[in-house]
Amino acid sequence: MFEMAAKKDQKDEALPIKVNKWDGSAVKNALDDAVKNILTEKYNYVENFSLLDGRLALCSIAVGIAIVALLWDYMNPFPASKHVLVICVSAYFIVMGILTLYTTYKEKGIFVVAAQRDPAGFDPELVWEASSYLKKYDDEYHLVLSVRDEKAGTSNETSVKNSVAKFIDSNGIVIPRLVEAMVDSMLYSLTANRKDK
Missing domain, CATH: 3.30.160 (Double Stranded RNA Binding Domain)
Structure with a gap:
């Protein structure tokens, strides 16, 4: 063996x-x-995977927001889902902005900890x-x-x-x-x- x-x-x-x-x-x-x-x-x-886990958490939140928007629009077609879509799109862009700041200022190209x-x-x-x-x-x-x-x-x-x-x-x-x-x-x-x- x-x-x-x-x-x-x-x-x-x-x-x-x-x-x-x-x-x-x-x-x-x-x-x-x-x-x-x-x-x-x-x-x-x-x-230590904590730096990578932070990025994955932010990406998961963004995907969750996109899924909520998709399901809400599927259950309540467009004119009725307008307000929820606006909130989801705004939240998605905010999370993407946070993700950009995280990768730029926190990760800084670090590939291993x-x-x-x-x-x-x-x-x-x-x-x-x-x-x-x-x-x-x-x-x-x-x-x-x-x-x-x-x-x-x-x-x-x-x-x-x-x-x-x-x-x-x-x-x-x-x-x-x-x-x-x-x-x-x-x-x-x-x-x-x-x-x-």
């Missing part, structure tokens, strides 16, 4: 991640996934956040990694900018060890800065 699990792990590691290297969005998402896998699998940080827990339980929990952006028609991948000490209320961040060609070969295959080396150096610089303080 353990041999099968080991073979499955080796098989999963052997599968390369291939993307269309000319599709900036696909390249960014592939690199983001590689960074997320390093934080959650190599370092065993526990992923992960907690580093001390196995002994002595040190305070550290919260790691990774965000990135890749401009349209640009090959510069910007990665920002930040760490926040919940107990002390301190935070620190570092960023790096590299060409995607450094992490993806000519066939569009992501080279995980190069992404891992970048993330390792960023983590080391943040933990070294934290120990110096």
